[in-house]
Amino acid sequence: DQQVKQNSPSLSVQEGRISILNCDYTNSMFDYFLWYKKYPAEGPTFLISISSIKDKNEDGRFTVFLNKSAKHLSLHIVPSQPGDSAVYFCAASNGGSQGNLIFGKGTKLSVKP
Amino acid sequence: DAGVIQSPRHEVTEMGQEVTLRCKPISGHNSLFWYRQTMMRGLELLIYFNNNVPIDDSGMPEDRFSAKMPNASFSTLKIQPSEPRDSAVYFCASGTKNIQYFGAGTRLSVL
Numbered sequence: 450d451q452q453v454k455q456n457s458p459s460l461s462v463q464e465g466r467i468s469i470l471n472c473d474y475t476n477s478m479f480d481y482f483l484w485y486k487k488y489p490a491e492g493p494t495f496l497i498s499i500s501s502i503k504d505k506n507e508d509g510r511f512t513v514f515l516n517k518s519a520k521h522l523s524l525h526i527v528p529s530q531p532g533d534s535a536v537y538f539c540a541a542s543n544g545g546s547q548g549n550l551i552f553g554k555g556t557k558l559s560v561k562p
Numbered sequence: 563d564a565g566v567i568q569s570p571r572h573e574v575t576e577m578g579q580e581v582t583l584r585c586k587p588i589s590g591h592n593s594l595f596w597y598r599q600t601m602m603r604g605l606e607l608l609i610y611f612n613n614n615v616p617i618d619d620s621g622m623p624e625d626r627f628s629a630k631m632p633n634a635s636f637s638t639l640k641i642q643p644s645e646p647r648d649s650a651v652y653f654c655a656s657g658t659k660n661i662q663y664f665g666a667g668t669r670l671s672v673l
Binding site: 483485490 | 663
């Protein structure tokens with residue numbers, strides 16, 4: 450039973466355009482959400498996060514949107530750059546779990562020059 | 563800080579052998595996590611520690627897997643005996659509150 454789902458295994462975008470990566474969750478107890486980026490042969494790297502009390506968090510080219518009623522979050526990358534090509538993981542936690550994260554299976558983003 | 567350090571980066575062993583993976587977390591982090599990544603199942607949490615105490619080991623696949631954290635700066639994940647289906651990338655992560663920081667992983671191949 451997947452509590453965090455990333456339904457698109459891959460996404461291809463042209464350089465300079467917007468990349469939108471989506472994530473759905475089923476557990477209404479989740480109160481903190483994160484996005485990680487992973488390059489081949491490296492560990493996942495923390496990218497951006499959002500608390501459930503917010504609906505948007507922005508950091509440079511990266512913005513995460515949270516829709517609690519739909520149990521849906523998305524990561525927007527604008528403008529997309531070839532260096533953004535990586536696998537992106539969505540993760541969720543609840544405050545009582547001492548930091549335990551539940552990860553989606555990832556979306557592979559390819560940004561073409 | 564050098565980040566989370568895992569060793570070895572690659573391990574090739576034969577079925578039945580004991581395998582020990584090592585992890586040095588980021589200094590000051592009070593939580594440590596062991597994950598396994600496979601194509602089929604993605605990133606799975608195996609076990610995590612808080613203040614060196616195992617909190618949840620429900621993700622450990624079977625008794626062949628064990629993990630220890632003897633002090634705040636070192637943890638091991640042991641597989642004994644290893645089997646071909648254990649082949650995967652094993653990640654260690656450390657964190658404080660909600661954010662985890664990952665090591666580069668150990669790629670294990672059991673022949």
